Each structure stands twice: as C-alpha cells, then as structure tokens.
Amino acid sequence: MTDHACPCGSGKKFKRCCDLYLSGQAYPNTAETLMRSRFSAYSMGNLTYLRKTWHPDTCPNLNQEDLETQWTRLEVVKCKSGLKRSIVEFKAWYTENDQEHVIHEISLFKLYKKRWVYLEALPGWSD
Known part of the structure; x- marks a missing residue:
C-alpha cells in the first residue's frame, strides 16, 4: 500500500503522507x-488510530464493524485554523x-494535551 497514492487525496504517496x-x-x-x-484511517480500518485522535469526552465506543464503510475519496473544502480550536x-x-454517496460535514478539532484531536461535527452543519 505504501507505493500507492494516499487515500486522503493529498496527491502524495501514502508512505510520505x-x-x-x-x-x-x-x-x-x-x-x-x-x-x-483520520479519513485514511477510516478507509483502511485503523480503529486504534481513530481512538487515539478522538477527544476522550466525545469518542464513541467504536468497534471494527463501524469501519466497514468503503470510503472512496475526500475533499477538504476549507479550514479555519485557531490556536486552540x-x-x-x-x-x-x-x-x-x-451507489456513491457523500457526507458533507464541518468538524471541530481541539488541542488536547498539546495534540490536535477530533471533537465533534458542528450541529446543523452535516448532511
């Protein structure tokens, strides 16, 4: 897998991304x-990484069955970077x-113990 394009859509090889x-x-x-x-982790079924990068206050009890969806591509629409969020x-x-489907979401990330973690989808901003 390391010689292939990264699932995240960066255009880089997986090994360097x-x-x-x-x-x-x-x-x-x-x-x-x-x-x-995290998209790459979902597409590859890496449950350990998803748990590690999810804020402990909002992380659900994930199991391997939660990762059976076949994710095909990601488009980052825009980012708004802050110091702590x-x-x-x-x-x-x-x-x-x-059939192909799409999820459109605006996600909130937070610094937790000096590392970025996923906190939650902003209410009313996902479809």
Whole structure:
C-alpha cells in the first residue's frame, strides 16, 4: 500500500503522507492534516488510530464493524485554523449498495494535551 497514492487525496504517496501518522512515526501538526489522516484511517480500518485522535469526552465506543464503510475519496473544502480550536469543512464519498454517496460535514478539532484531536461535527452543519 505504501507505493500507492494516499487515500486522503493529498496527491502524495501514502508512505510520505498519512502512513507517517498511522504508523506512529509522527503526529499531525494541523487540524487539516489530522482530518486527512483520520479519513485514511477510516478507509483502511485503523480503529486504534481513530481512538487515539478522538477527544476522550466525545469518542464513541467504536468497534471494527463501524469501519466497514468503503470510503472512496475526500475533499477538504476549507479550514479555519485557531490556536486552540480549528474547523475543517470536508466532503467524504463512500460506496454503499453499489451507489456513491457523500457526507458533507464541518468538524471541530481541539488541542488536547498539546495534540490536535477530533471533537465533534458542528450541529446543523452535516448532511
């Protein structure tokens, strides 16, 4: 998988992109990078990484069945970066019953113990 394009849509090879984070070699230093790496984790079924990058106050009890969706591509629409909180608007496509669907969400990320973590989708901003 490391020679292929990264699932996050950055245009980089996986080995030089999200693999750095999913393998534990580095930790994302921006909310957008974290968002992209989390998409890669979802698309690859990396439950451990998703738990590690989710704020403990909002992290659901995920299991492997929650990762059975086939995510196909990600588009980061825009980001608003702050010192302690950041917002990432994105569209994520997935396949279900041989049909393509899209989720459009605005997500809130927060610095927690000096690392960016996913907090929640902003209410009324996802479809």
